[in-house]
Amino acid sequence: MTSYTDKGRRPVNGKFLAFDHLTFYVGNAKQAATYYITRLGFQPIAYKGLETGERKYASYVVRQNEITFIFKSAYEASETEFSEHLVKHGDAVKDIAFTVKCLDGIVKRAEEKGAKIICDIWEESDFNGTVRFATIQTYGDTVHTFVDRTFYNGLFLPGYVHIPEDILGKQLPPVKLDFIDHVVGNQPDGQMESVAKWYETILQFHRFWSVDDSQLHTEYSALRSIVMCNWEENVKLPINEPAPGKKKSQIQEYVDYYGGAGVQHIALNTQDIISAVKHLKARGLEFLEVPDSYYDILKEKLKDNSVKIDEDMKILQELKILIDYDENGYLLQIFTKNMQDRPTLFIEVIQRKNHNGFGAGNFKALFQAIEIEQAKRGNL
Template identity: 75%
Template structure:
């Protein structure tokens, strides 16, 4: 496991502030949004569709604190781009949007470095002000939209109308997820390095952390991962690829079912993972299970560690929350089962206590839990 201390020179122009929102292409945006509202504690945010003058697509945006997901479906039977994407990949993340400063210079640099510009800088306005955008291609069919909303004071973006509160959602226990911690992209074998290089060259991101297959493996499968980050380290994009093992790794299973590179999971940060997971379970969210032997081992290891975990291990065990730590701090994390029928996208809930890693100590336990699910699907 490698943590990188050299961030390289601070970019002279352009700044990535944070994840702005994620856009999902789905078959039925209205129902997908409803699922995230009822099961995951999001609130309806706003809508764009036929009634607002959007003739080709329906957009349903949901929000939880700083996390915004937008679900998009097409109206017309012959809408090619969305339809082909859906047929190939199934429901999944199409676009990872970043809030930026100095959009013009970020785009100029991206062009100079050979980025594929899907849509050059454009502007949208309504009575709440104006927003500037540009969209560039990243791995697979995934895109990044760069957003400058410094002159906008609306609740989301121009053209959207606000939605009323969801009556059912408010009767269910609150979840307290705060912001997007990281977004993980899976690559086909031997494409991780070139993808990481793209983030370095085009977006001026740096390598933040990495592991290889000698560190992350089970009896059956393995992975390699490089985490890319912006200079301020507010945006983290782990890039994974499968490594050869006795059987098919979950990364390869993802690539097979998604039809190439794409977003594998979204990590959502919370200050109170115990409440979040209890209440997500009460709403019917399903999580991967790890065996109780994992906690027997953790109890032994923590006896010899400087780190004191504030949460009761018994409760973490009951909820099947994983623990990873070093001498400075620890993190707690748990992973949902897949969010759709295809074994592709899932979510992570993460709580950090002075620990900036990605749960490398848990990868083996997590992989074994995923392999149990893979075996049920006949894909191991």
């Protein structure tokens, strides 16, 4: 495992403030949004579709604290870019959008450095003000949209109308997920380094953390990972690739079923992972489980370590929450089973206590849990 301290020169052409939202291309936006509302505790906040004058797409926006997702479906098969994406990838994250400052400078640099501009700077307005956007291509068919909200104070974006709270969702226990911690992109073997270099060159992101297959492996499979992030280090994008092993890794399984590079999982940060997981389970969300032997080994290791876990270890074990730590602090994390039929996208819930890693100490246990699921699917 490697942590990087050299962030390079502070970018002068623009600033990435945060994840703005993620846009999912799905077969049925209404139903997909409802799933995230009932299972994960989101609330509907906005809608755009036929009733608002939008003729091509239905878009449902759900939010939980600082996390915003858009679920988008096409009305007609003639929308070939959309329909081809859906057939190739299934329900998937299409757009990782960032809130930015100095949009012009970011787009100018990206263009000068060779980025593929999908849609150059444009504006959208309503009575709440004006938002400026631009969209560029990143790995696979995934894109990044830059969102400049400097002169906008509306609920979400122009063109959307407010929709009421979900009655059922309000009756279920609150989950209290706070913000997007990181978004992971899987690549085919041999493409991780070039993608990391793209973020360095195009967006002036820097390497924050990395591991290789000598550190992350089980008896059967392995991966390599580089975490890219902005100067302020609040936008983190791990880039994974499979490494050769005795059997097919979960990264290769993803690439095979997704049809190339794409978003593998979204990590959502919480201040209280025990309550969050209890309430997510009460809502019917399913998680990967590790064997009790994981906790027996962990307890032995922690006996001689200066780091003290504040949470009750018995409860963490009951909920199958993973623990990783170093001399400064620790993190708690857990991973859902796949969010749709294709074994592609899943969700991570993470709580940090003075620990900025990504659970390297848990990767073996996680891989073994995933391999059990892969074996059930006949894909190990």
